[in-house]
Amino acid sequence: MKKTHKIKKQDLTKLLSEWSSKFTILTPSQPEGATGWAKWDGTDTTFLDWYRNTTVPPKNIFLPLMEKLFSFHKDREGYHVEAPPLGISKQLVFGIRPCDARSLALLDMTFRDAYEDPYYLTKREGVVLVGLMCTRPYDSCFCTSLGSSPDDSSHVDLLFTDIGDEFLIEAITDKGEELIAKTSVVQATTEADEARAKEAKDLAHRKVTREIDTSGTTEKLLASFEDKGYWEKIAAKCISCGICTFLCPTCYCFDISDEMVNKRGDRFRSWDSCAFCLYTKMPMENPREEKWRRLRQKVCHKYEFYPMSFDVIACTGCGRCVRLCPVNWDITQTLANLPAQEQIKQEK
Ligand code: SF4
Ligand code: SF4
Numbered sequence: 001m002k003k004t005h006k007i008k009k010q011d012l013t014k015l016l017s018e019w020s021s022k023f024t025i026l027t028p029s030q031p032e033g034a035t036g037w038a039k040w041d042g043t044d045t046t047f048l049d050w051y052r053n054t055t056v057p058p059k060n061i062f063l064p065l066m067e068k069l070f071s072f073h074k075d076r077e078g079y080h081v082e083a084p085p086l087g088i089s090k091q092l093v094f095g096i097r098p099c100d101a102r103s104l105a106l107l108d109m110t111f112r113d114a115y116e117d118p119y120y121l122t123k124r125e126g127v128v129l130v131g132l133m134c135t136r137p138y139d140s141c142f143c144t145s146l147g148s149s150p151d152d153s154s155h156v157d158l159l160f161t162d163i164g165d166e167f168l169i170e171a172i173t174d175k176g177e178e179l180i181a182k183t184s185v186v187q188a189t190t191e192a193d194e195a196r197a198k199e200a201k202d203l204a205h206r207k208v209t210r211e212i213d214t215s216g217t218t219e220k221l222l223a224s225f226e227d228k229g230y231w232e233k234i235a236a237k238c239i240s241c242g243i244c245t246f247l248c249p250t251c252y253c254f255d256i257s258d259e260m261v262n263k264r265g266d267r268f269r270s271w272d273s274c275a276f277c278l279y280t281k282m283p284m285e286n287p288r289e290e291k292w293r294r295l296r297q298k299v300c301h302k303y304e305f306y307p308m309s310f311d312v313i314a315c316t317g318c319g320r321c322v323r324l325c326p327v328n329w330d331i332t333q334t335l336a337n338l339p340a341q342e343q344i345k346q347e348k
Helices: 009-019 098-114 118-125 174-181 191-207 217-223 228-235 291-310 320-324 331-336 341-347
Strands: 004-008 024-029 036-039 066-075 078-082 091-096 128-132 158-162 166-171 254-261 264-271
Touching: 004 009, 004 191, 009 024, 009 091, 009 166, 091 098, 098 118, 098 128, 098 291, 128 174, 158 174, 158 191, 166 174, 166 191, 217 291, 228 291, 291 331, 320 331
Parallel strands: 024 091, 091 128, 128 158
Antiparallel strands: 004 166, 024 036, 066 078, 066 264, 158 166, 254 264
16 A cells, blocks of 8 residues: 655645755746746745646646757868757656646657657656646546546656645655655644545546547547548638647657857757648648648547557547637547548448
8 A cells, every 4th residue: 555644735835845955846837828837936835726737738847848959060170069968857846637747658658768868858867746636627638538537646756635734645656755754744644534535536536527438549540541521520620720739748749940140059949730731841742731631640649659659548638639729629529520430431
């Protein structure tokens, strides 16, 4: 059984302060724009009042919106590269939701397992993930259909569960246990605390009401890949804004650009989106000029290509693409209405 502790909510500032001597603490943040993640200011824990999940997912901690990869300069001998020093960064992400912690495990498959991306890994390897169980899932959330849940502890080091005036803390990994054991503000839990945590978790599970059936989805997508009629209908109202990809925690398309002045330059990596027509434009052709091909790419990346490459669906059911799309495109409907293979054969 996992070891548990508890902390009074009013002592959270003390706990984060203790941790801040070793880590840069990141918490949910509500600037003037979209909610996201920012360095903790040393006192503010009011995010506990408004936080359900952030609009901008935590992927930007590991894959920043724009990141300098290296500098370079040119002289008579040619180009010279000056790579930045890459040390493991020590960050603690406080309050990450289980679905978003899971998204990082999915990103690892591309940026650690398939290809070792040093920029991603230096941020990812030193991080501590302190999860906060979801007590108020959105009606667009469907994490339980993807094998996760509001209290999924699979990808965090510690999991906090709201039990009223206190949090119950589960140490999930050795790193988490070590971290919590060294703090001065936690207490031992009682059976009554455990019962309150179970009640909170059961209630949260019941609040996730959106469901999708993922069985056979990959095969259906394979079969309907060239079903232009279906995909055109699905993409008809899409305005190619890219929100469903930029704000998807498992989307990672990027562009590379150079800025050069007087023979000195910097190379940057920045977020891009398969929703944009120019993303796949090449000198001779653009394989995804039509909108339906681009929206199909978004869906197939999650539910066809990732399962075929890594044996896992690259969607966490966080629901961001459902609740943030300006024209109410809904991936769960797209998947639910995929034509059956027999239907596609008849149409042909
Ligand atoms: S968020 Fe909606 S409108 Fe924007 S690209 Fe995605 S599906 Fe299209
Ligand atoms: S596809 Fe939509 S629901 Fe799935 S992880 Fe991305 S934003 Fe979340």
